[in-house]
Amino acid sequence: MTCEGYKTRLTWGSSDTASSAGGGIVLKPVRPPRQKSKSLRDSRTRPVAESVDEEVVNLPDFSSIPSPDDLDLLCLQFEAFSEGLPDEEVSQRLMDSFTTIGWQTITGRAGHDTMFKSDILPLCQDSICLKHACLAYQASLDIDTSHMTPLYMQSALSNYLNDLENPSMLCQDVTLATGVLLCSINSLYIWSPLLKGLHGVLQARDLLNDPQRPPVANHLLEAVGLLDIPFFTLNRITPSLEIWKSYVQPHKHSGIEQISGIPYSLMNLLANMDSTTIEQDLLQWPGELGDEFAQIHLWEAFRLAGILHSRCLADHDQDQTTSSRVNISTEILRMKVFASIQAIIGIGTFNFRLSLARAILYPLFVAGILAENAQEQQLTRVAFQYIMQKGQEGIEQIIMDIVAKVWKNGKGGSEASKLMIATEATAELNAEIHLY
Template identity: 35%
Template sequence: MLQPRLPELCRESSALYTTCLAFQLSLAPSLTPRFFEYFDAALRTFRSELACSTTLLDGTLAAGLLLCSVGLMHGFPWTMHLEGMHNILLENLHRPSARSKFRTHLLEVMGVMDFPIFVIGRQTPCIGIWRSYCQRAEPKEGVEPVSGLPRSLLDLFAGIGIETTEQSFWDWPGNPGDFLQCYLWEAHRLAGILTLRQQARLPGKQQSSSVSAWRQPGACPADATILVGRILANLDALRLACAERPEEDTFIQNAKNYPLFVAGLEITVLRPRPDWQKKIRSFLLLTRQDELILSLLEEMWRRDDPNFSVDQVAQERGIEMGLL
């Protein structure tokens, strides 16, 4: 929804125009001094617009989300932009009747970017934008276009750490979609189950709130090895299908990072399976974002401690990584 509105929105917001230039340069194979020049200008212009805003214009909001996109792709700090925009939007967010369709779209993108499961080494607290402002909005059906995920599945991800359990993911009924989408969504659903188990393993976490009582010993055969295998199988099927039908959905493989990363964190499963490690490496060879994600996984594999937090690795490196 952003592309056809860009000329009008750039006239509304000089920050968006400058951010678009920085974003385009960020897609190059390597970041050049010219990128950093434009990126610094975009940050200054955006912060200036933000400081002067009482009600955030769509153009400024779009600029902030594109700045977040640059940060999450390259490991720069970026969640503070969500915090800054939310502080201004807060007074008007609870009035859905005043929202345009495009503003609702921008809020959904902001809500997905705020998901804790999609941020590694997060430097600001989660705001809960999706649960507070998007989960109640209509239409609840359909697919959120930036994440590529059904809104009903995003509702479950938003509830991780609150009320979502393994049972919630097992019971998710799915959503109408083509074969490529079904591969992707199944990988995400299974990754959500692994995320609950991984969070329960961390020191200080209460396992009872994360693991469904339904999963009693012997009641469910889907241990971590099976889940990782099924995630990788779905992602590999997605890769092969995209190669066979390259014009069908040119962006869908961009959404692979979260399930692939979650599968890669299952160190105990991957240790005796170098072929699966090799498969994960083969998926992550395309972009700077892929390189950073793979470097975090390689470090976790080297440490060989399933109870160590990958957020600590990211924080040691001073990066804030996004999985979108």
């Protein structure tokens, strides 16, 4: 694949240097050299533990390319797919599904219509780039259409890189929206280098430090900030730009964030999961008023999963004798997470709130990799089955396979070692997987 428009003005430079008013985005390579890893493969039909030695789709071996640029790496992932785009009838059918149901899997968790539906979806009418990003996302949701995802991704990414070079496009919300959606397509590929371009667009528009940001631009900045929180991504290969900490957290302390459906006050804590006081901070979180019980259960699942996750991270760096852990066992925390997830399922939330079904993925994954007995592992499998309803399994089946690999290879190991097994399994797929 040739990413047109990427060959001239998209240059590397200091991350602290905002783009000039008449120029394209200036980026900086942030990815350290990677170890040799295996080609991307489709493991939807078999567990990761049993398929890591079988290649189904042969993509370039990134480690064999001398110092590839981050965005070059994004392009290389789609070189193997040379088919033309699906016909208009197929595209229209996917678009109809996205505008009615698909968009709800990435936003709307706060319990009401969001700016994505009212302000961003209409932009597809005049932007082939955003439209193809939407089609790629919708195709990724169903195993029967997932083979079309890289075809639409190829077109969307090429057009998006052209837009980054076009000064007139940098000031338009559609460019931000396209970049956000390209990062949100939870398929097996590397996506975090795109955050650098999004950060550059925000800089070019002087949105980062503007207290009077237009509502849609503010919504998109928060979306970029959420994607940039590193703890929600398996095998994140680029360092966090700390967009949430720097530009959202200082100004948002109450209310519910639209995309994640999580209160700002809780998300601010989760964005600092590597803090030495995070367990106490999460335990002392006072909560927030919600519109329905399912929201309360979801927030509780995230809060407790955050404590479990912080223990996985702390295990890497400090001895348990110096840890700031509180006196609550990991087993109790796990069961509380499962109880919250089971409550959401029991309420019947999935029958009318598809967005909440996807929302439980993060706490389910964290509790799942730490599950130590047959009962907890069965609870994990059942919850994943609810997410993968009607055969639209997408990435969730792969995540379940990764969890099963942790059960097989991490039995008796520390919390940190189990998270590491999951991370390494994702790295073997040449992928970054976000979990919210």
